[in-house]
Amino acid sequence: MSDENTTIAELKQVVDRFVSEREWHTFHNPKNLAMSLSIEAAELMEHFQWLTQDEADAVIGQAENRDEIGEEIADCLAYLLSLANVMNLDLDQTLRQKMVKNAAKYPVETSRGVARPNPSGESSV
Amino acid sequence: MSDENTTIAELKQVVDRFVSEREWHTFHNPKNLAMSLSIEAAELMEHFQWLTQDEADAVIGQAENRDEIGEEIADCLAYLLSLANVMNLDLDQTLRQKMVKNAAKYPVETSRGVARPNPSGESSV
Amino acid sequence: MSDENTTIAELKQVVDRFVSEREWHTFHNPKNLAMSLSIEAAELMEHFQWLTQDEADAVIGQAENRDEIGEEIADCLAYLLSLANVMNLDLDQTLRQKMVKNAAKYPVETSRGVARPNPSGESSV
Amino acid sequence: MSDENTTIAELKQVVDRFVSEREWHTFHNPKNLAMSLSIEAAELMEHFQWLTQDEADAVIGQAENRDEIGEEIADCLAYLLSLANVMNLDLDQTLRQKMVKNAAKYPVETSRGVARPNPSGESSV
Numbered sequence: 001m002s003d004e005n006t007t008i009a010e011l012k013q014v015v016d017r018f019v020s021e022r023e024w025h026t027f028h029n030p031k032n033l034a035m036s037l038s039i040e041a042a043e044l045m046e047h048f049q050w051l052t053q054d055e056a057d058a059v060i061g062q063a064e065n066r067d068e069i070g071e072e073i074a075d076c077l078a079y080l081l082s083l084a085n086v087m088n089l090d091l092d093q094t095l096r097q098k099m100v101k102n103a104a105k106y107p108v109e110t111s112r113g114v115a116r117p118n119p120s121g122e123s124s125v
Numbered sequence: 126m127s128d129e130n131t132t133i134a135e136l137k138q139v140v141d142r143f144v145s146e147r148e149w150h151t152f153h154n155p156k157n158l159a160m161s162l163s164i165e166a167a168e169l170m171e172h173f174q175w176l177t178q179d180e181a182d183a184v185i186g187q188a189e190n191r192d193e194i195g196e197e198i199a200d201c202l203a204y205l206l207s208l209a210n211v212m213n214l215d216l217d218q219t220l221r222q223k224m225v226k227n228a229a230k231y232p233v234e235t236s237r238g239v240a241r242p243n244p245s246g247e248s249s250v
Numbered sequence: 251m252s253d254e255n256t257t258i259a260e261l262k263q264v265v266d267r268f269v270s271e272r273e274w275h276t277f278h279n280p281k282n283l284a285m286s287l288s289i290e291a292a293e294l295m296e297h298f299q300w301l302t303q304d305e306a307d308a309v310i311g312q313a314e315n316r317d318e319i320g321e322e323i324a325d326c327l328a329y330l331l332s333l334a335n336v337m338n339l340d341l342d343q344t345l346r347q348k349m350v351k352n353a354a355k356y357p358v359e360t361s362r363g364v365a366r367p368n369p370s371g372e373s374s375v
Numbered sequence: 376m377s378d379e380n381t382t383i384a385e386l387k388q389v390v391d392r393f394v395s396e397r398e399w400h401t402f403h404n405p406k407n408l409a410m411s412l413s414i415e416a417a418e419l420m421e422h423f424q425w426l427t428q429d430e431a432d433a434v435i436g437q438a439e440n441r442d443e444i445g446e447e448i449a450d451c452l453a454y455l456l457s458l459a460n461v462m463n464l465d466l467d468q469t470l471r472q473k474m475v476k477n478a479a480k481y482p483v484e485t486s487r488g489v490a491r492p493n494p495s496g497e498s499s500v
Binding site for chain 4: 251252253254255256257258259261262264265268271272273274276277279280281282284285287288291292294295297298301303306307309310316319320321323324325326327328330333334336337339340341342343344345346347348349351352353356358361362363364365
């Protein structure tokens with residue numbers, strides 16, 4: 001199995017089964033899951049905390065670091081999927097709709113190669 | 126399209142196309158992407174900041190809040206996918222391997238209905 | 251010494267001396283320090299991750315938890331002070347000015363006992 | 376007034392008065408305050424999100440950015456002080472004790488000019 005042939009729904013099920021088997025749905029309420037995602041995102045960020053940008057770029061190619069960083073990414077993804085499960089949210093639709101909004105906000109012509117200069121409270125992905 | 130028939134690879138492509146069209150790969154280095162995920166996760170968390178757990182559970186069922194929360198989730202997912210793109214990381218494999226580790230750490234028999242009592246620096250999804 | 255007779259400037263010096271002795275000013279640039287504060291804040295949050303509000307209230311009275319939580323708070327404070335040092339920022343003035351703005355935004359009459367219902371990108375302290 | 380002559384206790388009182396006047400103590404429980412600090416830290420980080428290290432260093436010297444960044448720092452500090460109030464925690468003692476631990480962990484001789492290479496779940500201030 002790989003990203004090429006695994007659907008989002010299948011990954012959602014992997015996480016849901018894990019949570020169900022442990023009867024952790026009580027803990028997996030939206031407030032706690034949002035906190036948990038934020039905590040895991042910080043653990044991911046910690047891998048790059050003191051590195052220059054060049055060092056950060058290099059570290060993702062080193063086997064041990066790569067595995068550890070991958071595990072943090074997996075933790076983040078697992079909480080995102082669990083939150084989508086709790087909300088009964090279709091991630092495919094939600095992502096595509098948001099990207100349409102983002103595309104309207106950042107037209108290709110004016111955004112090419114330009115970082116967003118000021119904090120806006122909005123994503124710029 | 127929906128989570129039932131969309132593959133992870135397809136969502137990765139949606140994000141990669143968006144970044145490529147804007148020539149944002151310079152900004153989408155791993156250090157910045159980890160920061161960005163953390164920032165979006167905080168914006169998601171903000172929706173639950175002052176709510177009791179019951180209020181937080183209710184808010185995900187209200188249309189306007191649900192849409193806004195969905196957008197934050199989409200932003201988080203987009204950065205996760207972009208990071209996976211930059212790292213050339215297979216999310217399906219990475220998630221499944223991490224869930225095997227988590228299952229070993231939290232055996233069903235001893236974990237059932239039990240929250241993890243102490244911070245450990247490790248995920249408990 | 252205690253909070254009653256220690257000035258902000260004295261605490262700033264404690265942190266500055268620590269950083270200077272280790273020649274860590276290269277690493278303590280504003281981008282890294284903002285990341286570091288965010289990482290430490292997540293470690294603090296981790297102590298309350300799976301707790302109900304009542305459990306969280308109780309945990310701060312238990313000696314061991316209290317000490318560990320205090321250490322995370324100290325880490326957060328240290329990074330805030332280091333950032334103020336780097337920016338040559340007077341925290342007393344900055345805090346008082348922000349509280350004046352907050353007071354204008356949240357007048358006592360209309361804010362009494364009312365949580366802020368929607369995310370605003372603004373602090374509500 | 377300035378950092379030179381303002382005590383920690385005085386700043387704690389500024390925040391406590393603000394919270395008390397609005398009867399916000401219900402919301403200012405430790406779990407919510409830890410979340411709030413994390414959210415404000417992310418807003419602070421957002422100012423440096425897409426900047427190179429050099430650009431981030433420059434931005435703190437530009438008046439408008441400096442004011443906005445100062446406001447985020449004030450928000451972070453306010454939540455830290457509120458948490459210390461709720462916990463009845465002496466920040467001066469807590470910080471100094473933690474710095475002693477940090478000094479033992481990072482001896483001057485071996486730490487000089489050396490960034491901490493691996494995530495450890497521990498502060499390196």
